[in-house]
Amino acid sequence: MIGWPQGPGQPGWRHRLGAEPQAWALWIDDSSRGARTLRPESPARIIGTPAAAGTACRIRPGRRGVQTNSGRSGRAPAPHGFDRLPQRTYVFRLLGMGLGALCIAAVLRENGASPLVWSLCAFTGLVWPHLALLVARSSASPYRAELRNLLLDSAQTGFWVAMMQFNLLPSVLLFTLVTVDKISTGIPRLWLWSLPVFAAGLLLGGLATGFAVRPDTSTTVMLVALPMLLIHSIAVSLASNRMVQQIRQKNRLLDELSRTDSLTGLHVRRHWQALADRALHLRQTEGIPATLLLLDIDHFKAANDRHGHAVGDDVLRAVAEAIRAGLRESDDAGRYGGDEFGIVLHATPPGDARLVAEAIRREIRRIGVAEMGDSRITASIGMAPAHGGHDSLEQWIEEADAALYRAKRGGRDRIES
Numbered sequence: 078m079i080g081w082p083q084g085p086g087q088p089g090w091r092h093r094l095g096a097e098p099q100a101w102a103l104w105i106d107d108s109s110r111g112a113r114t115l116r117p118e119s120p121a122r123i124i125g126t127p128a129a130a131g132t133a134c135r136i137r138p139g140r141r142g143v144q145t146n147s148g149r150s151g152r153a154p155a156p157h158g159f160d161r162l163p164q165r166t167y168v169f170r171l172l173g174m175g176l177g178a179l180c181i182a183a184v185l186r187e188n189g190a191s192p193l194v195w196s197l198c199a200f201t202g203l204v205w206p207h208l209a210l211l212v213a214r215s216s217a218s219p220y221r222a223e224l225r226n227l228l229l230d231s232a233q234t235g236f237w238v239a240m241m242q243f244n245l246l247p248s249v250l251l252f253t254l255v256t257v258d259k260i261s262t263g264i265p266r267l268w269l270w271s272l273p274v275f276a277a278g279l280l281l282g283g284l285a286t287g288f289a290v291r292p293d294t295s296t297t298v299m300l301v302a303l304p305m306l307l308i309h310s311i312a313v314s315l316a317s318n319r320m321v322q323q324i325r326q327k328n329r330l331l332d333e334l335s336r337t338d339s340l341t342g343l344h345v346r347r348h349w350q351a352l353a354d355r356a357l358h359l360r361q362t363e364g365i366p367a368t369l370l371l372l373d374i375d376h377f378k379a380a381n382d383r384h385g386h387a388v389g390d391d392v393l394r395a396v397a398e399a400i401r402a403g404l405r406e407s408d409d410a411g412r413y414g415g416d417e418f419g420i421v422l423h424a425t426p427p428g429d430a431r432l433v434a435e436a437i438r439r440e441i442r443r444i445g446v447a448e449m450g451d452s453r454i455t456a457s458i459g460m461a462p463a464h465g466g467h468d469s470l471e472q473w474i475e476e477a478d479a480a481l482y483r484a485k486r487g488g489r490d491r492i493e494s
């Protein structure tokens with residue numbers, strides 16, 4: 078028996094899932110609510126359909142699908158990004174095999190084929206795409222079933238190349254398209270695995286025809302082959318284009334997430350520092366004034382200890398909101414550390430900066446947190462205008478930090494520069 082992880086923070090919770098089929102999963106919700114996502118810092122993700130609330134499962138590849146400790150079974154997971162592989166492939170198979178079968182039929186007509194060969198051709202063009210989808214959908218592991226289907230595509234193509242007696246144009250076209258299909262799935266090396274399978278199909282077809290070779294392509298066959306080339310190529314390009322757009326969109330989202338502090342919605346320290354660095358550079362090269370504020374909540378540890386971490390988080394969110402309220406669109410605020418915030422006031426001389434800092438300080442005093450009763454939240458602010466003597470961002474921040482220290486020493490709830 079296995080020691081099942083029981084919840085977030087328990088051993089096993091952060092195990093990586095998805096790409097590796099031999100992974101541990103923990104279903105943390107019931108099917109009415111769907112699987113909750115894991116905490117952002119975790120590289121793991123929940124996959125598949127939740128079997129039961131709080132049910133831990135070992136994902137096993139193979140026909141039996143997912144084994145759970147409650148003895149139920151579900152679907153084996155696909156690697157990340159391949160959940161809809163059978164559906165995606167279906168459209169291309171329908172097009173490729175359908176148009177390919179037309180091409181094959183044109184050659185078979187010229188070569189004269191038996192009813193059995195004609196019915197095999199009809200199977201490839203009309204039945205196989207639907208059958209493949211059906212098989213994949215009803216399989217315990219649709220992803221693996223689809224991999225088999227893709228290889229069977231190659232086997233059939235090899236078979237038909239031999240059955241067409243190596244008629245040059247359709248043979249080359251069919252081989253190219255079936256290989257492009259493999260490459261466009263994005264599954265590493267799939268097209269390479271498909272080569273021996275293609276060769277096996279070729280061998281089978283060759284044995285059936287006695288390896289007859291008639292490479293000449295008639296104009297009729299050429300005309301029938303062209304739509305296959307045209308339509309299939311455009312369809313693959315459109316799908317690739319759609320994928321590129323989706324990746325771009327996800328990259329933008331990831332970029333945004335990596336720059337934003339999840340608790341306060343302000344910039345994370347690294348991104349804020351980059352913005353502050355740019356402001357200092359503008360001051361040194363173009364003389365555009367900028368002022369830096371470092372703000373630290375007063376006695377935050379005591380508030381945290383007295384009212385709990387969750388209330389502490391509420392305070393951090395409320396302070397971030399107060400900072401946002403006091404700033405202009407052009408200013409940049411970030412979470413510098415636990416209860417410390419950094420603010421860059423762009424194109425702002427010291428006099429104006431003090432007014433902004435004062436407005437923020439007052440706004441923070443107005444914050445009311447129900448759990449804290451009458452206790453007021455206050456903050457101390459250190460202010461440092463950029464000047465020619467600052468050789469680096471570190472120096473600028475140190476100056477603001479020293480001012481913040483003076484504000485704390487001076488009794489807190491004040492601004493020092």
Ligand SMILES: Nc1nc2c(ncn2[C@@H]2O[C@H](COP(=O)(O)OP(=O)(O)OP(=O)(O)O)[C@@H](O)[C@H]2O)c(=O)[nH]1
Pocket residue numbers: 340373374375376377378379381385386387388389390393414415416485
């Ligand atoms: N709730 C919560 N607390 C945090 C977070 N990050 C840091 N802290 C706490 O913030 C507190 C920071 O306290 P300090 O800045 O050292 O001290 P302080 O009590 O604010 O005192 P002064 O700064 O001298 O006024 C520590 O207790 C940290 O545990 C967080 O994300 N959420």
